[in-house]
Amino acid sequence: MSNLLQIGELAKQTGLSIRTLRYYDEIGLLVPSYRTEAEYRLYSEADIARLQQILSLRQLGFALKEIRECLENPEFSLPQVIDLHLARLQEQMAVSRSLFTQLSQIAQQLQISQTVAVEDLITTMETITMTQQYLTQEQHDLLEARLQQGEAEWQQFLTQARSHLAEGRDLNDPEVQQMAWQWRTSILGFVGGDLQLYEALIQLYQQEGAEAASWGTLDAPTLEYILKAVAMLSVREELVGFALGRLAPETHAVLTQGQEAMRTKLQINDFMGTEGLLLGLLAVETSVAAQALGEQGVDFATAETLLRDWLACATSPAEIPAKMPFTPRANHVLELAAQQAQQQGEDQITPEHLLLGILQEGETGGGMAMRVLQACRVDCDRLKQRLRP
Secondary structure, eight states: OTTOEEHHHHHHHHOOOHHHHHHHHHTTSSOOSEEOTTOOEEEOHHHHHHHHHHHHHHHTTOOHHHHHHHHHOTTOOHHHHHHHHHHHHHHHHHHHHHHHHHHHHHHHHHHHHSOOOHHHHHHHHHHHHHHHHHOOHHHHHHHHHHHHHTHHHHHHHHHHHHHHHHTTOOTTSHHHHHHHHHHHHHHHHHTTTOHHHHHHHHHHHHHHOTTTTTOTTOOHHHHHHHHHHHHHHHHHHHHHHHHHTTBOHHHHHHHHHHHHHHHHTSOOOSOBOHHHHHHHHHHOTTSHHHHHHHHTTOOHHHHHHHHHHHTTTOOOOSSOOSSOOBOHHHHHHHHHHHHHHHHTTOSSBOHHHHHHHHHHHHTTTOOHHHHHHHHTTOOHHHHHHHHOO
16 A cells, blocks of 8 residues: 555646536545545545546546546446547537537627627527536536535525524524525535636626526525625624734634644644634633643544534535634624624723633523533633633
């Protein structure tokens, strides 16, 4: 197993992105032969040879679904690949000839009458150009595959969104904000973290309607409600951004350590939840907050073990972001921490304010951080007294 390559090494050597390799794994096109105990992908020489075939077929113009069919066919051979490619080119040429004929007829009409019905021109071109106007073929292939994979989850999400809309839930409602975050995170994951593709999807829906975007079950009022909730989420995140400018140096260290723990200990790369805040607090052992938690039997190793068990099914995004976004609950904790600092007349937000924010947010439900504290049987009232001056 000495010749095995990790995904980052393979991406670097081939020029492919980690996002692409992970997506190939998700759809069963290139599944690594080995994985480490921490679930890191390891590629063998046979895997690399298969990747070479995939890239060759991709260069010939085949869609990912066709490539998989070719590779799974025991009679697969290069002459067959060439014949299939020629057949595709013939189809493309036929479409081009048809378009050429239709446009030539329109040109003749213009020469004769100087006018032509706009509807005729649009009808001639729309079938060929509509998808290409917004999405590349690669993007279209990716969307088609992911739509099939996530159909049940998508329908469940739409049911929840319509319920919030029918109940007239305020956009600042915690559950609505969680829905907005889930939408944005899911869609970005759905498109492999490609912001351009995300924007293209939204534009396609707004211009062409739900059917064109393959979102046939998503009606306009529901989409507008979701997008407004996402906009409100962005506004609240900007407010949290102001709070981040008031962090004490020790609190900056807490967030840095928390993000590192999310990545290396929990193998979560796409969000920073309250569990990350708690791990960061426990990692910076010099703070009063860490000492107060330790007095009640909560340490980094204990929290890590609990969280690894609870979050074992968590998946990483196709492309690891340089900066992990906060979840709505984590954002709310930061807002509450800023309020705690203001109430105490402090200019900076300390780790103690952050832990008080976790405890206050936990009074209305709480996230994974509160679940850890509850599992450790922490006396929250006593902890609050220990943290307040």
